[in-house]
């Protein structure tokens with residue numbers, strides 16, 4: 001009986017550890033929905049899913065973040081508005097303003113690598129050109 005008690009507590013402890021691990025990984029698990037008619041290639045989508053989408057979506061807790069940029073709303077924007085958002089994205093990633101410094105400190109996995117910055121910037125810049133018919 002005593003031995004079973006120890007095993008029970010061990011299992012309980014392991015479950016709690018696993019659950020808390022899952023919680024701290026929340027940024028990695030959320031996913032940007034596939035956008036109909038919106039040109040987001042898979043390699044760009046992966047970066048947005050892991051490093052941007054969690055704050056910039058319909059259900060985001062940060063009102064400020066979702067007002068400024070909401071990936072769920074991009075497909076319904078008029079072309080000139082979409083161009084404006086893409087221009088903002090290109091700018092903040094180039095300047096290193098996003099993800100916010102505070103968030104990166106708390107969740108270091110949010111930090112963009114140099115390659116990811118280039119991928120996001122090139123995508124946004126080329127998409128702007130495509131939309132403006134250049």
Ligand code: HEC
Nearest residue numbers: 051052055062064065068069088089092098099100103110
């Ligand atoms: C931890 C939450 C969080 C993450 C992750 C995040 N953002 Fe933000 N973002 C914010 C907040 C909050 C604001 C509003 C800042 C303000 O107005 O002061 C914002 C603002 C912006 C803006 C508008 C800037 C402006 O002033 O017009 C853009 C564009 C943006 N984010 C892009 C991104 C991109 C691209 C990523 C991923 C590389 C990203 N964000 C990741 C929280 C986040």
